[in-house]
Amino acid sequence: MKNSSPISSTNRLLLILCSIALLAVIFLPIWRIELDAAQYPEGLELQIYSNKLAGQVDIINGLNHYIGMKTLHADDFIEFTVLPYIIGFFVLAFLGVALSRKRKFVYVLFGAFLLFGIVAMVDFYRWLYNYGHDLDPNAPIIVPGMAYQPPLIGFKQLLNFGAFSIPDLGGWMFIAVGVILAYCTWNEFRRAKKRNLSQV
Known part of the structure; x- marks a missing residue:
């Protein structure tokens, strides 16, 4: 059966490297917003x-006060509690799949990692939306109809501030891991297909 065939040595090595990269992501900045x-x-x-959170958080919080945005505190976000454990799970999952050498686990890992990426970006967008729209009606500065949602990715003008949102080093490593995993999945699927055709 194709799903029970061992994965290639190259793909095993790539998965191990991905595991190491994800371990580093736990300690690296994942995203950055520049103002x-x-x-x-x-x-x-x-x-x-x-x-x-890191950077000029106190200064940004001081500016947010004037336009009614909530101040940022890591303790207010459950994501900062669970995310290191989720990443840690994938560190072990990538390593486990590489050591198991079972092709079917590569497919499962790809599906799980893709789902996590989608959920994470949706949650980040929701956080940015609430952050920019849930404003204090008693703020010193109120611009009717104005919202201050930072962009999910890219540039956006917010009054006199330009906001630029992009992945940071850890985020780019996350993306690279996803690309490598997609390659490994495609490569294993192709190898399995060739093997099946050769047995016909």
Whole structure:
């Protein structure tokens, strides 16, 4: 049976490297939001790790107060509690699949990792939406009809601030892991198909 055939040595090595990369992601910034305005020529930066926020968080919170946005505190987000464990699970899952050498587990891992990526981005978008729309009606500065949702990815002008949202080092590593896993899955599927055809 094709699903019980062992995966290639190259793909096993790639999966092990992915496991190591994901372990590093736990300690690296995953996403960054950069803010640029005339009064801050050096720019402001918010870095999002798996378990904390970094960058000029206090300054950004001070600015948010004036327009009614909630202040940012890692303790307010359950994601910062569970995300390191989820990533840790995938660290072990990638390593386990590589050691098991079973092709069917590669397919399962790909499905699980893809689902996690989709859920994570949807949750991040929801967080950004609530962050930019749930405003204090008693804020010192109120612009009727104005929302301050940062972009999920890319650039967006928010009053006199330009907001630029992109993956940080850990995020790019996450994307690279997904691409490598997709390649391994496709490669194993192709190898299984060739093997089946050769047996006909």
